[in-house]
Amino acid sequence: MQGVSDHPSGGAKTPLRRDSLQQQIYERLRNGLVSGAFLPGETVSSRGLAQSLAVSAMPVREALTRLTAEGALELTSSRTLRVRVLTPADFDEVTTIRVELEGMAAERAAGQVTEEDVARVRALHGDLTAAAETADADRYLAANAAFHSGIYAAARWPLLLSMIQRLWLTVGPSIRASVPDHLHMATSMRFHDAAVEAIGARDAEALRAAIVGDIETAAKDIRAFLAEEAGATD
Helix, strand or coil, X not given: CCCHHHCCCCCCCCCCCCCCHHHHHHHHHHHHHHCCCCCCCCEECHHHXXXXXXXXXXXXXXXXXXXHHCCCEEECCCXXXXXXXXXXXXXXXXXXXXXXXXXHHHHHHHHHCXXXXXXXXXXXXXXXXXXXXXXXHHHHHHHHHHHHHHHXXXXXXXXXXXXXXXXXXXXXXXXXXXXXXXXXHHHHHXXXXXXXXXXXXXXXXXXXXXXXXXXXHHHHHHHHHHXXXXXXXX
C-alpha cells in the first residue's frame, strides 16, 4: 500500500506557511483525498502525517477530525482511522446526488461565466489533456478535480460548491482505486472536450449534459469495482 510520505498531498514538497497551519494541513489532505492520493481502507495516523509534513501532531489531529466529520474518514472497531470504504449502495447515493448538484452547478455556471472564467477553464482543460495523453493516473485525477472545480466555481454559489467538494472527498479514493486506465481517460476526455466547448459558448444545456455524462459513464466502472470488492470480502 502506498505510504503517507509517498502521497503528493502528504509530502513536504511545498513548505507550509505558519499562518493558518491547521487550515493548510486540512486543505492538503482534502486535496489528496479528492484526487485519489489516498486509497479506500488506507490507515492514516496523525503521527505519521505530522512527521511527513514536519509539523506537530495537534493541527494534523484537528484536520483529521474535520475530515472524519465530513465523511471522508472513518473510525474502525480497533480505533484506528482509515479512509472511508464505500459500499455499492453508498456509491449509488453519492452518484445520484452528484448528478443533481454538479449538473445544477454546470448549468448555472454557463449563465454566469466571464471571459476570465472561460480562460481559466480552458487552461485547466489543457492540463487535463496533457495528463490524459501521458496516461499518468495521479496527474490526471488531480487535473480532473481542478477542471471540474473550475467549472463549478464559475456558478458563484459557494454553498453549492462546498457541497460538491464534500461529495468528491467521499468518492475520490474509490475513483483512484478503480480507474482510470488509458481507455477510461480517453472516454472521459470526450465529455471534458464537450464541456469546455459548451462553457465557451455559454450553452447551459450542453454543459450540464457533458458533466452528467462524465459522472454517469465513469460511475459504471467504479460501481462494478466496488461490487467486486464487496463480494470478495463477504
